[in-house]
Amino acid sequence: MSRTVLHVDMDAFFASVEQRQDRSLRGKPVVVGSDPQEGRGRGVVAAASYEARRFGIHSAQPISEAWRRCPHAVYLRPRRHLYSEVSAAVFEILGRYTDLIEPLSIDEAFLDVTGSRQLFGPGPEIARRIKREIREAEDLTASVGVAASKFVAKIASDLEKPDGLVVVPAGEERAFLAPLEIRRLWGAGPRALERFRRLGVATLGDVAQLPLDVLLGAFGEARGRRFHDLVRGLDERPVRPDRERKSLGKEITFDHDLSDRERVRRKLLGLCESTALALRGRGLAGSTVTVKLRWEEFETVTRQASLDRAVNTTERIWPVARDLFARADRPGRRIRLVGVSLSSLVPEEGRQLSLFSVEGERRDERVAAAVDRLAERFGPGAVTRAALLEESGGPAGRASGTPGQTELARRGPDPQEEEEDPT
Numbered sequence: 103m104s105r106t107v108l109h110v111d112m113d114a115f116f117a118s119v120e121q122r123q124d125r126s127l128r129g130k131p132v133v134v135g136s137d138p139q140e141g142r143g144r145g146v147v148a149a150a151s152y153e154a155r156r157f158g159i160h161s162a163q164p165i166s167e168a169w170r171r172c173p174h175a176v177y178l179r180p181r182r183h184l185y186s187e188v189s190a191a192v193f194e195i196l197g198r199y200t201d202l203i204e205p206l207s208i209d210e211a212f213l214d215v216t217g218s219r220q221l222f223g224p225g226p227e228i229a230r231r232i233k234r235e236i237r238e239a240e241d242l243t244a245s246v247g248v249a250a251s252k253f254v255a256k257i258a259s260d261l262e263k264p265d266g267l268v269v270v271p272a273g274e275e276r277a278f279l280a281p282l283e284i285r286r287l288w289g290a291g292p293r294a295l296e297r298f299r300r301l302g303v304a305t306l307g308d309v310a311q312l313p314l315d316v317l318l319g320a321f322g323e324a325r326g327r328r329f330h331d332l333v334r335g336l337d338e339r340p341v342r343p344d345r346e347r348k349s350l351g352k353e354i355t356f357d358h359d360l361s362d363r364e365r366v367r368r369k370l371l372g373l374c375e376s377t378a379l380a381l382r383g384r385g386l387a388g389s390t391v392t393v394k395l396r397w398e399e400f401e402t403v404t405r406q407a408s409l410d411r412a413v414n415t416t417e418r419i420w421p422v423a424r425d426l427f428a429r430a431d432r433p434g435r436r437i438r439l440v441g442v443s444l445s446s447l448v449p450e451e452g453r454q455l456s457l458f459s460v461e462g463e464r465r466d467e468r469v470a471a472a473v474d475r476l477a478e479r480f481g482p483g484a485v486t487r488a489a490l491l492e493e494s495g496g497p498a499g500r501a502s503g504t505p506g507q508t509e510l511a512r513r514g515p516d517p518q519e520e521e522e523d524p525t
Contacts, residue, residue, distance in 0.1 A: 104272040106225035107341060108213040109247040109255040110196060110232060113264035115209035116149035119188050120178055122241050129153065131175035135165050145355055148180050152264055164400065185209075188240060195235045199228055204341045210259075212252050214341035226269045233267065251337035254278065257286055275335020280307030287332060289325060297321070309333045350386065351443020352376045359398040359436035366437050370427055373442045374420045381444060387412035388444025391419060393426035396439035405430040412448050419444065 112118070116134040121127045131154035135147040147168050150159040157172040168175070189208045196203055199222060202214035215228050222228045229246040236244050245266040247258025254275050258268035270278045282305060284290060284298050297320050303309050309317075310333040317326035331337065352373040360366055370393070381387060389412040396402045405426040413419060423442045 104250045105214060105216045106219060106228075107249055107252055107255045108215055108225065108229055108232070109252070109259040110211055110213065110229075111245050111247075111259045111263075112192065112209035112236075113243045113245055114149055114151050114155075115189075115242075116180060116185055117151035117154070118242050119185055120181075121151060123184070127151075127176055131157065131159070131172050133159060133165075133168050133172075133175050133177050134180050135168070135177070188242070191240055192236055192242075192244075195232060195239065198235075199232065202341045202343050204343060212255065212341045226267070229267055229269075233265070249275065249335075251275070251335060252339055252341065253288060253332050253337040254335050256288075257282065260286075270335075276307075276310060276333075279333060279335055280305060280310065282306045284309065287329060289328060294321065294325075306333045349392075349443045349445035349447065350377065350380055350384070350388070351392070351441060352380070353394060353439060353441025353443075355396075355439045356437070359438050361434075361436045363431070363433075366440055367424065367427065370423055370440050370442060371416075371420055373440070374423050375416045377442055377444060378414055378416045378419055381414040381447075382450070385450045386447045387414040387450050388447045389413070390444065390446040391422040391426065392443045392445065393423050393430060394439070394441035394443070395427070395430050395437060397432070398436040398438050400438070402439075403430050408446070412446070414444070414450060 117132045120132055120134060121130075130151070132151040133147055133154050134149040135145050145165050147159060147161050147163045147165060149161055150168070154168075154172060154175050157175070159168045159171055159175070165177070169177070185208060192209075193203070193205070193211070196211060196213060200213050200215045200218050202217075204212040206212065215222070215225060218228060219225065222231065225248040229248050233244055233246060236242055243265040245259045245263045247255040247260070247268050247270070249255040249258055249270040250272040254270050257279070258270050259266065261268050284295060284304065284306060287294075287306060287309070290298070298304075298309065301312065301316070301320060303312065309329060312330075314326070314330050317330050320326065321329060354369060354373065356369075389409045390406060391409065392404055392406045394402065394404045407422050407426055409418075409422065419442070427440075
């Protein structure tokens with residue numbers, strides 16, 4: 103018996119919610135993004151309505167570029183609390199049809215409804231019921247792909263947006279995929295696409311005609327075999343309802359591009375503090391530290407280091423992040439964005455302490471526990487370090503050495519600081 107997998111993807115989710123909340127916005131180009139005022143914002147587009155997309159506006163595009171393309175669009179700041187509430191309502195509807203739900207983001211998920219067919223009917227009928235319930239309950243539209251695998255269902259959901267329903271019957275996957283462009287192949291980034299171009303192929307059907315040894319030679323054992331299987335519609339990965347968070351971090355886009363490295367380091371220290379607090383709040387620790395920098399021309403670089411054990415205190419994260427920043431930095435170029443994240447996450451209670459620094463780590467944890475209690479009582483913006491007081495108008499401190507002494511300060515969270523959660 104073949105599986106039935108659905109990929110449900112809300113259409114232009116943030117922008118559609120805003121149009122639902124304010125009916126005067128319906129039919130108008132709407133752009134949701136941080137700092138959207140008159141094209142001077144430093145952030146990027148989080149979502150664009152389909153009316154805005156006709157002007158070439160898309161997510162992850164600089165707000166300033168969106169403004170140049172469509173200055174008469176309606177530009178709005180994100181209301182994440184509202185979107186989370188709507189998302190919860192949508193996922194409640196999905197949960198009526200199966201327990202096998204794998205969220206990909208706030209507005210999309212895989213569903214394995216194989217075991218639900220006897221109760222609710224075949225996959226296409228379940229998809230139509232879900233779409234109808236979302237429209238009636240939330241006044242929003244979703245596009246759904248129905249197939250026997252996650253890969254094919256994901257592609258199908260994207261082909262007839264908005265409000266689409268595309269069904270790929272079992273056994274017809276290869277014919278369905280054949281005419282599609284290679285850019286739709288999972289794991290095929292810019293370099294892979296260039297290699298495919300050099301191989302003289304342009305569609306997934308062209309790739310399916312390549313011998314396996316050609317793909318192995320061009321992409322290596324793992325990716326070569328994965329590409330070989332996917333273009334044939336072969337994808338046995340299960341829908342995982344217990345899909346775990348892969349990383350957690352913070353990043354900030356500055357009001358203006360910075361050449362002052364000391365200020366960037368102080369901000370990076372603050373992001374390490376926020377990330378450590380978030381990790382402990384979720385009972386997690388991570389053993390891989392990644393620092394992200396974006397230059398004024400929007401070029402982005404990352405540097406990564408793996409530790410011998412998982413950590414979740416600023417005292418352990420900051421020295422690594424500081425060194426990664428030094429490795430990634432290009433003196434003379436101004437910095438637009440800086441970020442830090444922890445990956446290779448494990449439950450906090452399951453991590454191991456170093457045999458050679460147990461007392462030091464326990465001291466760090468006692469400090470962290472005190473910070474957590476103060477943050478819980480006064481709010482996360484109430485606790486900061488001496489080295490960070492300059493950011494809130496206090497005396498200057500350096501962020502080039504140790505994290506510094508923890509102190510209370512009335513400092514609210516930076517409105518442009520956003521949490522990364524790449525899953």
